[in-house]
Amino acid sequence: MPQKTYLQAISDGLREEMRRDERVFVIGEDVGVYGGAFKVTQGFQAEFGPWRVLDAPLAETAIVGACTGASLMGLRPVAEMQFADFISCAWDHLVTVAAKQHYRTGAALPFVVRCPSGGGFSGGPFHSQNPESSFAHIPGLKLVCPSTPEDAKGLLIESIRDPNPVLYFEHKHLYRRIKGEVPDGEYTTPFGQARVHRPGSDVTVVTWGAMVYTADEAATVLAARDGTSVEILDLRTIIPWDRDAVLESVAKTSRLLVLHEDTRTGGFGAEIAATVAEEAFAQLDAPIVRIAAPDTPVPFSPPLEKAFIPQIDDVVQAISRLAAY
Amino acid sequence: MPQKTYLQAISDGLREEMRRDERVFVIGEDVGVYGGAFKVTQGFQAEFGPWRVLDAPLAETAIVGACTGASLMGLRPVAEMQFADFISCAWDHLVTVAAKQHYRTGAALPFVVRCPSGGGFSGGPFHSQNPESSFAHIPGLKLVCPSTPEDAKGLLIESIRDPNPVLYFEHKHLYRRIKGEVPDGEYTTPFGQARVHRPGSDVTVVTWGAMVYTADEAATVLAARDGTSVEILDLRTIIPWDRDAVLESVAKTSRLLVLHEDTRTGGFGAEIAATVAEEAFAQLDAPIVRIAAPDTPVPFSPPLEKAFIPQIDDVVQAISRLAAY
């Protein structure tokens, strides 16, 4: 299988789906001639024309609202937020109109909003956020957070075919840094199935997105240092999320660390911890630990941002304490 | 002390603070001549004039944005959302501008947004929501959810004087249904201090808003039925929240039920449960139970809404199971 970057995998998945299904179109700021801020749609307008790769005005509600309307009329819109942070500008439309429409009225809204998210490169408070936790509380939306190139492509195709509004969070810090094998052609990665990124037996780490790699490096450190065996589950999708896989792993390890890049209070890690505290209480041998960013905006300056985003060392220490509890 | 309704207590607190401090002004849709959708500001415009009780256009971002600007220039704005649900229209402004401003720039934004929230009277999906959990994930905002008339007044005055953006969630279903003693004149109720609504020793129930009364009725049923002693903590403020009080109560009872009217997944109950699972693991004798609405929009029709909002019976059963664990 060919090696591809995470970015290339997303771009390929989208292009292939547009070739297969002429109902799929792309809308966003600067997605056309410019190919998008991160060049995911580079060359798309030349191939598909200006009405299937549509440069929108600087207006996120117009963009996502257009997805609602166009999906209702039978198309399969894929919107791009220039940065995930700007999805706050379409919050009302998403939670009020899109999320509640099928439950209230039976109308299906098959569209995708791609959200380049995450920090790690001094993007500052408005170009680094991970908004998935905010949307996880809103019934009616599906949330996807791939960490590998293979999943990035398979989950994007699955997102486009899903009959619901799907927010697809692509982590910017993985775009060109992460390469992996990506199958050619058509395949889908199902929602709601966690991936065992690393099997283990002592401690379960549940995470997603860029933190999968942080967890993995921490696990490698620990394996080498004292043989602690860490099982890493990559959730891949946040809504729906794979409770069974988490509960199974906890049944095996009796110790749970939840790790995410977003801030702690009210983050999705709380939901995972609360669920396990309710459903696997008897299996737990130690407190459930959450590692997340502190409750502040994402700071710009490297020393601050490093202190903000969970680091390998933070995870190593937390796992050690947990293993020793 | 005089008995007042919850609504009257809010209105009195606001009026008194406007009399004491001429920097305080009210802005919102129909707050002037009409006195607000729920008549909280009835008669205010006659007393304070049209520029301190300002009918705004139908534009929530203009309203809350005006609060940001006016508070920066030294005033103490109190905005009214016609229903809490419409705060989704000011989400971006609140999370992007207001919440992050002090951390980034040192500028304090002392304003309040009053949000008539909650269901129970067939308001349907857009007039019944409890949006506090969504905002609880956003560092920089304070969130207030009074349940008694006394607290409603004291917390409102405290909110107006707080140097931060405060979202004040007043539960519509308590407006005229709940009466209580309310001190005359000036007093404040501090943020971050839970109120022991009912002392007890077997099971801790942590809740807020209208659910305080649901919990109380459930506790009365159980006390009569089998003598189960339920301690009810009314959080009163969600951000900041009183972790110490919760942990203390759990240390005593070893059993925790978290109850809220909003939907379950990603609700603030998850944060409370996760915190206790992390910090009081050794004290727990039973799984932490959450009772909340199911993950759907708020349905309109009475049989559906009744099945949606946690009922006394649901709480009775959950506490019984917990006590028997």
Added chain:
Amino acid sequence: MAIAREAAPAGSLEEVRAGGLDRVDLVELYRLMLLTRGIEERGHILFRQGKVPGSFYTGRGNEAAAVGVGYALGSDDVGAPIQRDMGVHVARGTEPWRIFAQYMGRADGFTRGRDGNVHMADLQLGLIPMVSHLPAMVPVAVGCALAFRIRGQQRVAVGWSGDGATSRSDWHEALNFAGVRRLPVVFVVDNNQFAYSTPNHLEFATARIADRAHAYGFEGVVVDGTDVVSVFREAHAAIERARGGGGPTLLELVTLRGEGHAVHDDASYVPRALHDAWGRLDPIERYRAWLKEHLAGFDDDADAQVREDVKALLADALRRAEASPQPDPATLMDGVYADPEDLDTPHHR
């Protein structure tokens, strides 16, 4: 400075016929307006009987505005009407008994008890159910128009808002996008002079809302919303212009909200003189008089016949609606997410 065009009032029968309305249409418009008001009046009675949960809203005074536009839509066109637009649903052929079931939160209402009031639509008729947040459906109408443009279909979308709702963000983003791309969409503003208690002059600072069309690069037209014939004429012209590639139009339909914002509101903030002046312009009375004057053969008997038919229809609809069951609480959790089969509809193919 005025920018919008003021539409002429209803003219002679010849003019009206040339505009596409024959005798049958003219009587049908009347019937639809009666039906619209009848539905809302009976809904109000149901409310007072305690059979309608929550609150209750009507579009009294807006019947001509709603029916006139609804009747001008082509069969494949779509629309997203709002709280005063029962007439659009009626003109489109929505079954009255299901509207009553909707009001009462019954299983046969269009939202099966999950939403109330006029937060509903029969999707099969090309109507899109509104949400409370105003004017959130206007960007959706634009999205429909975008789909038509992408697919090269000769279809048009209509997006409604109130006068107050034009102050909000969504309205601007939607009109701007539609103007830039010259999409086949018509924007209708039901200007009933108040947004709840807030009068026009506290909502916007132009002489007319329709003046704003210029800010988006298309034409604005002010129409007397109590005159069903001129509403139809202007709506029809705008819709056909959009269909022909001429881009959007903004139609401002001026009326006065005939009742309070909702049942609990006595609207005492509406100046009496204003209320009285517009009371004389009741769109149904007005149209009846016009018909009697212009349409040969439309006499008291003919009128009585239409009214009887409407009455019978409504009585039957009420009976049927009252027989509709309450929604089953066991279904509470169903359908938060769509299944793939939900895409197997005419729209989605």
Added chain:
Amino acid sequence: MAIAREAAPAGSLEEVRAGGLDRVDLVELYRLMLLTRGIEERGHILFRQGKVPGSFYTGRGNEAAAVGVGYALGSDDVGAPIQRDMGVHVARGTEPWRIFAQYMGRADGFTRGRDGNVHMADLQLGLIPMVSHLPAMVPVAVGCALAFRIRGQQRVAVGWSGDGATSRSDWHEALNFAGVRRLPVVFVVDNNQFAYSTPNHLEFATARIADRAHAYGFEGVVVDGTDVVSVFREAHAAIERARGGGGPTLLELVTLRGEGHAVHDDASYVPRALHDAWGRLDPIERYRAWLKEHLAGFDDDADAQVREDVKALLADALRRAEASPQPDPATLMDGVYADPEDLDTPHHR
């Protein structure tokens, strides 16, 4: 149909003087523009040296537009400038060394390393720091103006946005509210003809953005943003009109973005002919030529002197900024919430 007024270009020295700019002002405007460009050019060098984290943006080509408005503000007025408006900060007296510290994310930057780039302001100078989300600060400027109106203060707020940002919701809600209440606020649009790669004709469908002022009930003026003297004149007139109770004005300042959207963008989507045409209108070159032609005594020597002064100032500022420490990670959690003492400022009393 054009609605906005087109401002006249800079006139004779006499006209300019009558407009309130004396000899000292005229040289000062020149110095401020040089300083503005100098700061951004040196910032760019710092970026290439790896000393500026993240990305880097400049307002090249917008110096006259920014300085001209900034200089027209009264001492108690406030403003919320945006990404191309370094000149506003400079005109207002912001210390250059703190701007460099801000670029580099140092402890002495206005946001103490918590935010970057021009997401900053010296609050003491009446400037309000921007956020990324555009144009989120325009409603804030309106809120400032509302406070002035409520308090009866003779102060004015200025809210900036780009051409692209006018498509967004916040812009509409803010301008509408300001128009309805005739608040003392001036709206400035830096129309540099592109929003990232998106040209004007894909953002809006009017001939001019300033035409939209009419939709909000006030006047719009189109100004050549490369002509500092006419920018000052129009800004001054609008600000003083607002101060006098005349309500808002919309000023559209037309330029061409002089560089890519940010350092990584080569702006190859800008048509070459357009680029070349506007290249000849570099606002600093243009103003220098104007000064030499109109201001007696402003010869090569005088020019060189101003440049030398600016150079020295910048060299010193750079040294000072480089000495500023990195922010201490131990402070990461401080100040998410304001303390009561934070209200003990001139603004908040």
